[in-house]
Amino acid sequence: MRPLDDIFVVDLSRILSGPICTMMLADMGAEVIKVEPPPLGDDSRLWGPPFVGGISTYFHSINRNKKSLGLNLRTEAGRRILWQLIDRADVLIENFKPGVLGKLGFGYPAVSERRPGLVYCSISGFGQTGPYRSRPGYDVVAQGESGLMDLTGFPEGPPARVGTSISDIVTGMFATQGILLALLARVRSGKGQWLDISLLDSTVATLTYQAQVYLMTGRVPRRMGTRHPSIVPYECFQVKDGFVNIGVTNQKQWAAFCEELGLQDVMEDPRFCSTDARLTNYEQLKPILDRALQGLTRSEVLQRLYAAEIPAGPINSVAEILEDPQIDAREMIRELTHPEYGPIRVLGIPIKMSETPGMVEGAPAYFGEHNRPVLQMLGYSDEEITRFSNDGTLAGRKEEKI
Numbered sequence: 570m571r572p573l574d575d576i577f578v579v580d581l582s583r584i585l586s587g588p589i590c591t592m593m594l595a596d597m598g599a600e601v602i603k604v605e606p607p608p609l610g611d612d613s614r615l616w617g618p619p620f621v622g623g624i625s626t627y628f629h630s631i632n633r634n635k636k637s638l639g640l641n642l643r644t645e646a647g648r649r650i651l652w653q654l655i656d657r658a659d660v661l662i663e664n665f666k667p668g669v670l671g672k673l674g675f676g677y678p679a680v681s682e683r684r685p686g687l688v689y690c691s692i693s694g695f696g697q698t699g700p701y702r703s704r705p706g707y708d709v710v711a712q713g714e715s716g717l718m719d720l721t722g723f724p725e726g727p728p729a730r731v732g733t734s735i736s737d738i739v740t741g742m743f744a745t746q747g748i749l750l751a752l753l754a755r756v757r758s759g760k761g762q763w764l765d766i767s768l769l770d771s772t773v774a775t776l777t778y779q780a781q782v783y784l785m786t787g788r789v790p791r792r793m794g795t796r797h798p799s800i801v802p803y804e805c806f807q808v809k810d811g812f813v814n815i816g817v818t819n820q821k822q823w824a825a826f827c828e829e830l831g832l833q834d835v836m837e838d839p840r841f842c843s844t845d846a847r848l849t850n851y852e853q854l855k856p857i858l859d860r861a862l863q864g865l866t867r868s869e870v871l872q873r874l875y876a877a878e879i880p881a882g883p884i885n886s887v888a889e890i891l892e893d894p895q896i897d898a899r900e901m902i903r904e905l906t907h908p909e910y911g912p913i914r915v916l917g918i919p920i921k922m923s924e925t926p927g928m929v930e931g932a933p934a935y936f937g938e939h940n941r942p943v944l945q946m947l948g949y950s951d952e953e954i955t956r957f958s959n960d961g962t963l964a965g966r967k968e969e970k971i
Contacts, residue, residue: 572925576598576660578600579651579655583611586708587741590690598928602635602654604638605964607641610637610639611936613628622935632933633905635933635934636939637934641964655683659688661688662691663691666694666703667697677763685761686759686761689762692766693766694767709736711771715769716779720776728792735775736771801851801854802817803818806858808863809865811883812884899921935967937966937967938967
């Protein structure tokens with residue numbers, strides 16, 4: 570048993586924000602039908618190299634456990650098939666620009682009238698309301714416009730984009746949370762609802778304490794590299810053979826930190842005796858800490874700090890963390906096998922549940938791979954499915970006219 574075993578999802582989303590949401594739902598048991606448009610399906614299938622089995626590794630990262638249906642919604646038959654899927658659905662998710670799906674007859678008012686219990690989730694760059702609603706939005710735009718990029722990087726350098734598509738990812742996470750909340754509310758009321766999730770809102774929500782600084786004081790936060798605006802030391806330090814992160818958040822840790830590095834005189838120095846003092850005198854403290862750390866290797870520093878229970882860790886490369894024994898023990902790398910393109914390794918599920926765990930089981934599908942079984946589920950005969958393939962209603966890698 571998985572938490573969402575009885576939930577049916579019609580997924581009209583593409584790229585990242587919507588697909589990561591539906592992957593999380595699928596991992597937890599939901600049946601997700603990924604509806605993809607002709608001629609090539611989800612744009613991210615072509616975002617490469619690298620490619621595995623003709624599919625980009627980008628697409629592989631967020632589309633496991635789903636069934637792919639290549640469907641042309643500009644045909645009458647294609648729209649009829651989509652309505653049949655919606656009639657079965659608990660959830661519909663889309664990330665078109667506001668108004669686009671409505672022009673095809675599948676906006677929220679039309680769908681909710683026919684299916685009042687449906688949870689309808691719309692993801693967009695700027696939301697369904699407001700002066701920017703009609704603007705297209707991508708992750709990099711949201712990172713910049715939200716203020717996040719202005720906080721990322723070093724003071725002397727330009728703004729920096731976070732190394733992953735964090736705006737898309739957190740938007741997908743908020744969409745997942747919203748869908749689960751709406752399903753819970755439906756249990757009580759019997760009614761579905763419309764979720765309006767935007768990249769801009771979601772990324773602004775990540776500002777948390779940085780936003781609160783401005784809201785309560787009027788002071789504009791600034792780029793600080795790896796530093797923390799309220800805690801010292803809490804940043805990345807260079808050591809003899811690499812870099813480490815160290816986070817000292819209270820006086821007990823500060824005393825232990827100084828003891829381990831032989832800095833008893835620093836611990837007793839009134840310039841550094843409290844968090845406020847260390848913040849005020851950061852420019853004097855930083856060179857002292859750098860000198861103490863740069864003579865030690867990464868392993869030496871971490872062994873000392875781990876022994877003293879001081880939060881610290883290495884700056885890993887992607888390769889280092891994905892081959893780390895802790896990640897292996899946590900089952901955060903899983904292997905999937907596709908009958909045509911063979912085995913691939915993918916990330917695991919970060920939510921560990923004792924009684925109803927999620928599963929990583931279905932490899933990302935080729936475009937239109939499940940056209941026939943999905944339409945058979947809807948009651949169509951083989952002859953009808955073949956006709957749809959011939960008249961352009963269905964699309965996919967293997968849809969050839971007969």
